Each structure stands twice: as structure tokens, then as C-alpha cells.
Amino acid sequence: xxxxxxxxxLDSGVVVLSLSxxxxxxxxxxxxxxxxxxxxxxxxxxxxxxxxxxxxxDSSGIGVLxxxxxxxxxxxxxxxxxxxxxxxxxxxxxxxVNDLLKTDATREDAISALSxxx
Amino acid sequence: MGSPPELRRTLESNPDTVDEVEEAVLxxxxxxxxxxxxxxxxxxxxxxxxxxxxxxxxxxxxxxQVSLRVAMDGEVLTIEVTDEGEGFQVADIPDxxxxxxxxxxxxxxxxxxxxxxxxxxxxxxxxxxxxxxMAKRLRRE
Numbered sequence: 001x002x003x004x005x006x007x008x009x010l011d012s013g014v015v016v017l018s019l020s021x022x023x024x025x026x027x028x029x030x031x032x033x034x035x036x037x038x039x040x041x042x043x044x045x046x047x048x049x050x051x052x053x054x055x056x057x058d059s060s061g062i063g064v065l066x067x068x069x070x071x072x073x074x075x076x077x078x079x080x081x082x083x084x085x086x087x088x089x090x091x092x093x094x095x096x097v098n099d100l101l102k103t104d105a106t107r108e109d110a111i112s113a114l115s116x117x118x
Numbered sequence: 119m120g121s122p123p124e125l126r127r128t129l130e131s132n133p134d135t136v137d138e139v140e141e142a143v144l145x146x147x148x149x150x151x152x153x154x155x156x157x158x159x160x161x162x163x164x165x166x167x168x169x170x171x172x173x174x175x176x177x178x179x180x181x182x183q184v185s186l187r188v189a190m191d192g193e194v195l196t197i198e199v200t201d202e203g204e205g206f207q208v209a210d211i212p213d214x215x216x217x218x219x220x221x222x223x224x225x226x227x228x229x230x231x232x233x234x235x236x237x238x239x240x241x242x243x244x245x246x247x248x249x250x251x252m253a254k255r256l257r258r259e
């Protein structure tokens with residue numbers, strides 16, 4: 001299943017990107033990364049990535065998540081992941097990025113966490 | 119239940135070719151008797167090593183190929199990936215767990231493969247080839 005990205009802009013200023021499909025090496029992964037960097041350019045730097053629809057992720061996908069996190073943080077923003085599957089969480093731990101990427105159980109939890117940030 | 123016959127594939131150095139092979143590896147390890155979670159991680163290890171071979175071994179050179187062999191010997195699954203590059207030393211790969219490497223966008227594929235498989239080795243083969251060999255023991259529950 002290819003990667004699909006759906007954007008929702010909330011009144012609180014938080015932007016939710018709902019991802020579904022494969023977060024693996026390829027053009028669609030690059031397009032996703034550009035979507036996040038474009039958000040930062042728009043000053044939209046409170047971002048939730050809802051990964052509940054991601055059924056597969058590889059090291060390239062992890063690399064892009066790490067890079068997106070760095071871009072958002074360097075712009076003074078916050079990025080949180082929601083709905084991360086157990087297997088994906090295990091990969092985060094395996095590769096040492098679990099301390100780097102902030103995760104919440106649900107998108108609502110992530111939105112709530114970001115809505116309190118100025 | 120007997121072991122499935124060995125799986126062999128030869129690929130161009132193009133990551134777009136990996137998805138189909140990944141599906142074949144997934145079917146193989148399922149048939150071999152591995153559980154769902156192990157199927158997922160073993161297949162991912164194969165994917166990571168194949169892409170590593172194309173990218174770092176063959177430098178995406180279209181004239182160079184990557185070979186895959188997957189076989190069950192008794193209760194042990196072996197995955198071998200051969201490329202036409204110079205090979206690498208595992209010790210030379212930056213440890214992604216170290217603070218200074220955490221923000222690197224790459225370098226995690228081999229870490230994943232080494233972690234999920236029971237054995238992982240890199241050998242220098244003949245005629246400018248390098249071979250990654252991985253093994254995983256089938257643990258029946």
C-alpha cells in the first residue's frame with residue numbers, strides 16, 4: 001500500500017498529518033518530508049503525525065521522522081507522533097530514536113499536548 | 119512439515135525492485151513456520167541489507183547486481199545478500215544509540231538487521247564481491 005498523507009488544520013494552530021500505508025524508502029517518503037518542511041516554512045510548527053495507519057516502516061522512514069523532528073525543533077516548534085504500532089515502537093527503541101521522538105497513545109493525546117504549547 | 123525450497127533472486131541496483139522481493143521473503147519465512155512478529159522483523163532485515171547492498175555496495179550502479187539467497191537448514195533460516203562492492207566493517211558504522219549520532223538521517227538499517235537476527239556477518243568474497251550472511255533460529259512455541 002503506498003503512503004497516503006492527509007492534512008488537518010485545527011483551530012488551535014496544530015496541524016495533524018494522518019499517514020497511512022508504507023513509510024519506506026521511495027519518492028513518496030521524500031514527498032512526505034517536503035510536506036513537513038513546507039509546514040515549517042508556513043510557520044505551522046506544532047505538528048502531530050498520526051501513524052495509526054502506517055503498516056510498515058524501514059530505516060529510511062525512521063531517518064525521515066528524525067529529520068522532520070529536527071527541522072521542526074530547529075524552528076522552535078514541536079512534533080509529536082500518535083498511534084504508533086507496537087512493532088514500530090520496537091524499531092524506535094532498537095535504533096535509539098525512542099528518546100528523540102515524542103509519542104502519544106492517540107492523536108487526541110498528542111493534540112492536547114501541543115495545544116498547551118505556545 | 120518440510121522446509122520450503124531455497125529462494126534465490128538477482129536484482130538490479132534499484133531500490134524499487136526490493137518491494138517484490140520483500141513479499142517473496144515474507145511468504146518464505148511464513149511457510150518456514152516463523153510467527154507473525156518474526157516474519158515482520160526478518161523480512162525487514164532482508165530489506166535493509168538489500169538496500170544497503172544497492173546503495174553502499176553497488177553505489178546504485180545499474181551495471182552491478184545484488185543477489186539474494188534464503189534457505190532453511192533444519193531449524194535455522196539463513197539469508198545471504200551479495201553485492202559487487204568493497205564490503206564494510208560493522209565496527210565502522212556509527213552507533214545510532216550514541217548521542218552524537220542520534221540525529222543522523224541514516225545508519226540504522228544494519229543496526230535493525232543485527233538486532234533482529236541471531237547472527238550477522240560480513241565477508242569479503244572473490245572477484246570484488248561482498249557477502250552479508252544472517253541467520254535466525256526457528257523457535258516453535
